[in-house]
Amino acid sequence: MARVTVDFSDVQEFEAVDKGEYDAIVEKVEMRPAEDTGKEFDYLNWEFTCTEGGDLKNRKFWLVTSFSPKALFRMKEVFENLGLPSDEVEIDYDEDTMQVLDPELAGLPCRVVISQETYEGRVQNRVDAVLSADTPAQGAKKTGTTKRTTTKRAATKRTPAKRAASGRKFK
Numbered sequence: 001m002a003r004v005t006v007d008f009s010d011v012q013e014f015e016a017v018d019k020g021e022y023d024a025i026v027e028k029v030e031m032r033p034a035e036d037t038g039k040e041f042d043y044l045n046w047e048f049t050c051t052e053g054g055d056l057k058n059r060k061f062w063l064v065t066s067f068s069p070k071a072l073f074r075m076k077e078v079f080e081n082l083g084l085p086s087d088e089v090e091i092d093y094d095e096d097t098m099q100v101l102d103p104e105l106a107g108l109p110c111r112v113v114i115s116q117e118t119y120e121g122r123v124q125n126r127v128d129a130v131l132s133a134d135t136p137a138q139g140a141k142k143t144g145t146t147k148r149t150t151t152k153r154a155a156t157k158r159t160p161a162k163r164a165a166s167g168r169k170f171k
Contacts (some may be wrong), residue, residue: 003077013130014122016116016123016124016125017050017056017059018114019114019115019116020114021044021111021114021131021135022050022052022056022059022061022111022112022114023050023051023075023109023110023111023133024048024049024050024051024061024109024110024111024112025048025049025051025107025108025110026046026047026082026105026106026107026110027047027048027049027060027106027110028046028047028099028100028105028106029044029047029098029099029100029105029106030045030047030093030098030099030100030166031044031045031093031098031099032044032045032046032098032105033102036076039066040068041066041067041150042066042067043064043065043066043067044062044064044075044091044094044100045062045063045064046062046064046078046127046130047048047060047061047062047168048060048061048063048067048110048112048126048127048130050112050120051109061112061114061125061127062127063078065078065125070087077129077130077133078130081110081130081131082105082108082110082130082132083108083132084103089103089163090102091103091131102103102128108133109133110130110132110133111130111131111132111133111135111137112125112127112129112130113127113128113129113130113131114126114128126159133155134146137150145166
């Protein structure tokens with residue numbers, strides 16, 4: 001029999017960060033197939049790492065972007081703000097790790113807009129938006145305007161047959 005001893009005496013309670021914008025990088029993006037998650041549509045699970053100094057350095061934030069036709073505007077917005085093509089994107093991922101390989105997202109700098117929400121009585125952080133890394137910080141004068149648009153292509157429910165026929169690339 002194997003045994004592991006875990007000492008919790010110095011563990012600090014988790015505290016959500018304040019609402020605001022934080023410099024970050026895309027740590028990883030994973031494909032989550034609908035049939036594996038019980039959801040109706042596949043989705044991308046994004047993990048960001050805060051690059052700000054002090055206590056915030058290396059804090060993690062997460063975002064889910066769905067392939068649901070009603071939610072594609074959010075995925076498109078993230079791709080646009082990361083400087084990637086947004087008319088049509090082919091997404092290749094490793095079938096074993098489910099990590100997105102192409103387009104190469106890991107390591108891309110960005111700014112994440114964080115809010116707070118209460119879930120099961122605990123205050124948690126939520127990523128409301130992913131902005132370009134060169135977006136002015138809150139309170140700074142911004143130039144230009146932001147335009148939200150929806151995608152021209154609608155997503156469909158991805159069955160194993162459709163996924164195989166597509167060569168495991170999403171458009």
